[in-house]
Amino acid sequence: MKIAGFGVEEWLNVWEKSATYDIAQSTVSSMTMHEILNLDGKGGQSFYQMLDEQKMNYGWIEGSPEFKKEVAKLYDDIDPENILQTNGATGANHLALYSLIEPGDHVISEYPSYQQLYDIPKSLGAEVDFWHIKEDADWYPDIEELKQLIRPNTKMICLNNANNPTGTLLSRDFLEQVVEIAKSVNAYVLVDEVYLPLDHPENFASIVDLYDKGIATNSLSKTYSTPGIRVGWTASNSDLADLFRKYRDYTMICAGVFNDLLAVCVLQHKEQVLARNRKIVLNNLEILKEWVAQEPKVSVVLPQAVSTSFIKLDISGDTEDFCVRLLKEKGVLLVPGNRFDMPKHARLGYCTDEATLKEGLKRLSVFLHQEN
Numbered sequence: 004m005k006i007a008g009f010g011v012e013e014w015l016n017v018w019e020k021s022a023t024y025d026i027a028q029s030t031v032s033s034m035t036m037h038e039i040l041n042l043d044g045k046g047g048q049s050f051y052q053m054l055d056e057q058k059m060n061y062g063w064i065e066g067s068p069e070f071k072k073e074v075a076k077l078y079d080d081i082d083p084e085n086i087l088q089t090n091g092a093t094g095a096n097h098l099a100l101y102s103l104i105e106p107g108d109h110v111i112s113e114y115p116s117y118q119q120l121y122d123i124p125k126s127l128g129a130e131v132d133f134w135h136i137k138e139d140a141d142w143y144p145d146i147e148e149l150k151q152l153i154r155p156n157t158k159m160i161c162l163n164n165a166n167n168p169t170g171t172l173l174s175r176d177f178l179e180q181v182v183e184i185a186k187s188v189n190a191y192v193l194v195d196e197v198y199l200p201l202d203h204p205e206n207f208a209s210i211v212d213l214y215d216k217g218i219a220t221n222s223l224s225k226t227y228s229t230p231g232i233r234v235g236w237t238a239s240n241s242d243l244a245d246l247f248r249k250y251r252d253y254t255m256i257c258a259g260v261f262n263d264l265l266a267v268c269v270l271q272h273k274e275q276v277l278a279r280n281r282k283i284v285l286n287n288l289e290i291l292k293e294w295v296a297q298e299p300k301v302s303v304v305l306p307q308a309v310s311t312s313f314i315k316l317d318i319s320g321d322t323e324d325f326c327v328r329l330l331k332e333k334g335v336l337l338v339p340g341n342r343f344d345m346p347k348h349a350r351l352g353y354c355t356d357e358a359t360l361k362e363g364l365k366r367l368s369v370f371l372h373q374e375n
């Protein structure tokens with residue numbers, strides 16, 4: 004089986020540890036263990052006491068009942084039984100695609116988005132058509148184009164809502180139109196939902212609440228600020244959950260006792276985590292807006308309080324070369340847009356701590372003007 008290199012991950016693997024001002028990441032500033040264990044106001048004492056007595060066996064294979072119960076609450080009407088814990092959203096996407104996609108299938112993937120959503124189906128032998136997002140349409144894809152792309156043998160439509168790298172949220176109305184098109188050929192709709200808008204979360208609609216053949220993948224890595232826990236999940240109907248169980252036994256067994264305990268702690272205190280993150284996102288979005296307004300060499304379609312943005316750079320040379328020199332000379336890390344097949348753009352993860360963001364943007368401005 005052949006697969007393309009993962010553009011963004013390969014970039015971050017090489018460069019992220021050398022950044023002084025890392026404004027490339029898409030997580031809302033990660034929480035420390037201290038922050039996680041203080042969510043219950045008890046300072047972690049009871050957690051460590053409980054951990055002391057905990058056997059490090061395989062634990063709950065599909066995720067603990069508490070975990071499943073908490074995750075099910077994120078949806079309108081999902082039985083906790085149909086939640087399967089995975090190794091991050093990466094594991095969830097892989098599980099769903101590996102379980103369903105066969106050679107010769109036709110898959111339509113929003114493009115660009117998270118690379119798993121088109122390169123795993125390709126690696127499994129599917130024919131993949133790209134459904135392009137458009138900057139002049141606020142980074143929405145065109146529903147008329149989906150009507151042209153759909154075929155009788157389309158097995159799956161893959162979306163990333165909200166989108167990485169742009170931070171654009173697809174509306175409920177738009178998703179309902181996608182569902183109607185998918186229904187016409189009985190196709191699945193897989194939506195990677197790791198990015199939730201933090202100002203008006205009610206504007207977000209999960210695909211599993213809209214469509215019986217909808218599959219939602221998600222994790223605690225972005226909106227919930229704990230990528231280090233490595234916990235994600237699939238949410239689906241019960242037939243799909245049974246199918247995923249079969250493939251899951253071959254690929255992961257479980258996510259780990261310690262990880263599950265921490266995941267439950269984060270989910271049981273999700274209102275506090277979301278309040279913390281709403282503050283960070285809205286505050287930093289204001290800083291980003293003000294910076295763009297006074298920076299003539301940058302423009303942006305603003306993200307919808309989602310922790311990633313995609314800026315357009317007024318530069319003449321190669322985008323990747325620009326980003327490497329920006330890092331080496333100014334210590335500032337972006338993800339170059341060519342890693343999303345969109346040169347002259349860059350992913351700017353603005354939800355780091357305020358001081359890093361401010362200094363990173365200042366240095367980026369200096370570099371843009373000295374260079375061009």
Ligand SMILES: Cc1ncc(COP(=O)(O)O)c(C=O)c1O
Pocket residue numbers: 029090091092093094117163167195197221222223224230234235
């Ligand atoms: C859209 C999307 N899905 C999944 C992931 C990976 O998530 P996890 O850390 O939960 O595996 C990322 C990380 O950048 C992402 O942007």
